[in-house]
Amino acid sequence: MSLTLNLLRWLVFITAALVMNFPVLSTLITSLKTSAEISSNPGLWVFKPTFENYALALQVTERLNIFAYLGNSLAAASIGAVLPIILAFPAAYAVARHGYGRNFLLPVIVNLRTMPLVIFAIPLYMMYQWLGLLDTRLGLGLILTIVNLPLALMVLVNAISEIPEELDEAARIDGAGIGHIILRIIAPVCRPALATTAIFGFIMAWNEFLFGLMLTTRDAVPMTVGASFFFAAAGGGVQWGVAAAVMIIAALPPVLLGLVMYRQISNSLTAGAVKG
Amino acid sequence: MVRARYFNENAVLAAPIVLFLLAFLGFPAVVDIIYSFSDVSFENLRSPRLSGLNNYAAVLADDDFWQATRFSFKFGVITALAECLIGLFLAVFLSPLFNKRPWLLAILMMPMMVAPAMVGLMYRLVLHEFIGPLPHYLYLWFGDSPSFLGPDTVFTTLLVIETLQWTPFALLLFYMAYQAIPAEVREAALVDGAKSVRMFWYIELPLMLPVLGIAFFIRFVDGFRVFDNVFVLTGSGAGGSTTSLSIYIYLAFFRSGKIGNAVAASMILFVVALILLIALGKLRRRMARA
Numbered sequence: 001m002s003l004t005l006n007l008l009r010w011l012v013f014i015t016a017a018l019v020m021n022f023p024v025l026s027t028l029i030t031s032l033k034t035s036a037e038i039s040s041n042p043g044l045w046v047f048k049p050t051f052e053n054y055a056l057a058l059q060v061t062e063r064l065n066i067f068a069y070l071g072n073s074l075a076a077a078s079i080g081a082v083l084p085i086i087l088a089f090p091a092a093y094a095v096a097r098h099g100y101g102r103n104f105l106l107p108v109i110v111n112l113r114t115m116p117l118v119i120f121a122i123p124l125y126m127m128y129q130w131l132g133l134l135d136t137r138l139g140l141g142l143i144l145t146i147v148n149l150p151l152a153l154m155v156l157v158n159a160i161s162e163i164p165e166e167l168d169e170a171a172r173i174d175g176a177g178i179g180h181i182i183l184r185i186i187a188p189v190c191r192p193a194l195a196t197t198a199i200f201g202f203i204m205a206w207n208e209f210l211f212g213l214m215l216t217t218r219d220a221v222p223m224t225v226g227a228s229f230f231f232a233a234a235g236g237g238v239q240w241g242v243a244a245a246v247m248i249i250a251a252l253p254p255v256l257l258g259l260v261m262y263r264q265i266s267n268s269l270t271a272g273a274v275k276g
Numbered sequence: 277m278v279r280a281r282y283f284n285e286n287a288v289l290a291a292p293i294v295l296f297l298l299a300f301l302g303f304p305a306v307v308d309i310i311y312s313f314s315d316v317s318f319e320n321l322r323s324p325r326l327s328g329l330n331n332y333a334a335v336l337a338d339d340d341f342w343q344a345t346r347f348s349f350k351f352g353v354i355t356a357l358a359e360c361l362i363g364l365f366l367a368v369f370l371s372p373l374f375n376k377r378p379w380l381l382a383i384l385m386m387p388m389m390v391a392p393a394m395v396g397l398m399y400r401l402v403l404h405e406f407i408g409p410l411p412h413y414l415y416l417w418f419g420d421s422p423s424f425l426g427p428d429t430v431f432t433t434l435l436v437i438e439t440l441q442w443t444p445f446a447l448l449l450f451y452m453a454y455q456a457i458p459a460e461v462r463e464a465a466l467v468d469g470a471k472s473v474r475m476f477w478y479i480e481l482p483l484m485l486p487v488l489g490i491a492f493f494i495r496f497v498d499g500f501r502v503f504d505n506v507f508v509l510t511g512s513g514a515g516g517s518t519t520s521l522s523i524y525i526y527l528a529f530f531r532s533g534k535i536g537n538a539v540a541a542s543m544i545l546f547v548v549a550l551i552l553l554i555a556l557g558k559l560r561r562r563m564a565r566a
Contacts, residue, residue: 020387020443116549118545119545121525122308125529210504254389
């Protein structure tokens with residue numbers, strides 16, 4: 001009885017894993033086929049595996065430059081991962097230690113997670129035009145910061161709340177200023193939470209598409225938007241093998257981070273949902 | 277005295293995040309409000325003329341706006357429901373596997389790590405009628421394959437795509453809530469002779485109900501504001517039948533230059549979201565007190 005039930009569980013798990021990951025698996029397989037094989041064999045088996053699609057994907061042409069997209073994503077997502085922490089950490093301290101903003105500031109920021117940010121897209125576009133931030137990595141990074149702020153604040157408030165208060169009181173009695181307490185005493189203890197927040201924020205920022213599409217045109221195009229360029233047929237139609245290779249390259253950084261850090265990331269993903 | 281010192285200190289500590297939000301959301305919100313009541317085009321961006329409620333009237337009279345609202349609402353409700361039901365089943369049924377081998381969760385979390393825009397692009401390949409593996413096998417096994425992105429099936433296709441990517445989110449939440457049920461509660465129920473089905477229905481499910489509500493709400497909002505995967509997969513195609521509200525705003529601004537429409541639609545969305553959030557906050561506080 002228990003054995004059959006267990007077998008059934010494995011069956012369900014494997015089915016779910018294959019179905020949910022089907023687009024990625026199938027794209028990975030296609031990326032390893034020659035273009036001749038792609039048109040003759042659409043199935044999920046590669047008879048003559050090749051890396052030529054990856055070589056072609058990495059080739060810089062006048063129209064397409066995957067290194068530029070990757071670099072843009074790396075720069076913008078790094079800003080979007082680190083800046084929210086710098087902005088939210090002091091505020092999180094005030095919230096966690098002194099209950100500051102619990103009634104207004106905290107709920108407002110946390111609820112931003114459920115605000116469709118497209119609402120602000122048009123004024124932001126105009127503001128960026130005036131400020132010269134359109135089509136810049138910094139401009140994109142600043143938007144990604146907004147996207148990541150709510151979760152960063154929530155996770156950091158939770159993390160600081162768990163640190164015993166005696167720690168900063170002792171430092172205060174020794175005459176330490178607030179800057180010293182936050183940077184030298186609280187931050188080191190929070191290191192795991194800070195790392196998780198940064199990595200989760202990086203994944204979210206790397207995967208963002210809407211603002212990348214609207215606010216960049218040429219110089220700061222991120223990978224998610226750049227990948228779609230490979231689908232715009234040039235001359236002989238879409239090169240599916242190359243497009244598949246590009247998508248695998250684009251998906252690799254967040255997926256690898258996610259696989260390695262799944263435990264911490266599952267905590268960030270569900271932060272606020274279970275606790276707040 | 278101590279209070280006063282803390283107050284100043286708190287204000288300084290909160291200043292960076294507050295100033296940043298005022299600049300990047302507060303200012304745009306004000307611009308949104310002004311523009312929504314103005315006659316505005318790309319020529320007079322800096323000196324919009326007030327025009328009362330014209331923009332709102334234009335949006336509310338626009339069939340495309342209502343079409344987009346209906347799409348977003350239906351999309352949000354159906355995907356959230358499907359994700360929660362499948363996620364709940366998987367979380368509970370597979371929990372013995374996850375308890376013993378937590379890394380199995382990582383495999384099911386993988387879809388969430390891929391950008392929705394990228395997943396949408398991947399489906400262009402997967403569903404392609406000549407080179408896509410899915411139509412290929414459907415032809416091979418059943419002799420027929422639907423045209424997944426055709427006008428009759430595209431809505432269902434999009435629902436399935438969204439659900440497959442985000443069911444893991446619901447699963448994760450429910451698994452954590454399921455694990456958080458205290459062992460004593462289960463033991464007490466076992467002593468009372470509860471069978472596993474009854475235990476789930478009368479004890480475990482009620483305990484998980486708040487998390488179920490939260491998961492549904494988060495997934496509904498994300499489904500309602502969907503953009504990336506739908507946009508890359510269908511654009512505004514299929515006769516505009518797959519235009520979500522986010523896509524409507526984007527197209528009104530970037531494609532047809534109807535800034536007034538786009539901004540008024542944004543404001544309507546903003547107000548509706550705000551009302552929903554306030555109502556939900558009240559409900560939550562009442563539930564917490566009860």
